[in-house]
Amino acid sequence: xxxxxxxxxxxxxxxxxxxxxxxxxxxxxxxxxxxxxxxxxxxxxxxxxxxxxxxxxxxxxxxxxxxxxxxxxxxxxxxxxxxxxxxxxxxxxxxxxxxxxxxxxxxxxxxxxxxxxxxxxxxxxxxxxxxxxxxxxxxxxxxxxxxxxxxxxxxxxxxxxxxxxxxxxxxxxxxxxxxxxxxxxxxxxxxxxxxxxxxxxxxxxxxxxxxxxxxxxxxxxxxxxxxxxxx
Ligand SMILES: [Zn+2]
Numbered sequence: 001x002x003x004x005x006x007x008x009x010x011x012x013x014x015x016x017x018x019x020x021x022x023x024x025x026x027x028x029x030x031x032x033x034x035x036x037x038x039x040x041x042x043x044x045x046x047x048x049x050x051x052x053x054x055x056x057x058x059x060x061x062x063x064x065x066x067x068x069x070x071x072x073x074x075x076x077x078x079x080x081x082x083x084x085x086x087x088x089x090x091x092x093x094x095x096x097x098x099x100x101x102x103x104x105x106x107x108x109x110x111x112x113x114x115x116x117x118x119x120x121x122x123x124x125x126x127x128x129x130x131x132x133x134x135x136x137x138x139x140x141x142x143x144x145x146x147x148x149x150x151x152x153x154x155x156x157x158x159x160x161x162x163x164x165x166x167x168x169x170x171x172x173x174x175x176x177x178x179x180x181x182x183x184x185x186x187x188x189x190x191x192x193x194x195x196x197x198x199x200x201x202x203x204x205x206x207x208x209x210x211x212x213x214x215x216x217x218x219x220x221x222x223x224x225x226x227x228x229x230x231x
Pocket of ligand 1: 172208
């Protein structure tokens with residue numbers, strides 16, 4: 001029998017409480033959603049209280065859980081794979097459970113931990129309703145660095161400030177590198193301001209007007225490298 005909207009709201013409340021207790025205020029959490037199985041078809045015994053079917057990372061675990069359980073009740077034309085999967089669980093009367101896998105201090109650590117857990121789950125034989133093909137790939141160190149750069153470029157300015165990341169613009173006609181501190185942009189702007197946006201806004205070289213190429217680097221490393229006076 002399908003679960004009722006009231007059952008779903010009760011489960012959301014329970015999972016939010018569980019998350020609050022287990023995450024204990026850490027800035028980022030890596031989590032798995034679990035299929036509880038059914039009385040006649042229980043999940044295989046293992047380290048989790050159910051069969052993992054999704055791995056994610058977030059800085060807002062309670063909001064994310066609510067979204068995971070409410071969105072499947074109103075599927076869009078092209079729903080995310082995980083929403084479709086949860087809608088199917090609801091239809092056969094199952095309410096997802098939650099496992100907090102790890103808590104970390106920065107977005108980069110969170111992305112890396114999510115990748116590690118995703119790969120671990122796949123190797124352990126669990127089928128994941130993640131859209132990310134990254135989990136299934138074994139990456140070389142160089143590929144991993146590119147992957148992390150790509151994922152990090154999408155992080156929010158607040159994430160960048162927390163872990164001391166700078167945007168470095170390199171002018172294609174050889175003018176010196178420019179360093180942009182996301183902290184200068186994070187204040188007074190939307191909480192959801194992303195690094196890609198700041199980079200786009202500051203991409204033009206003030207000396208020649210060319211569009212610079214940009215990458216991310218660590219303030220500590222940059223300043224140590226050039227032993228700048230304190231700013
Ligand atoms: Zn230039």
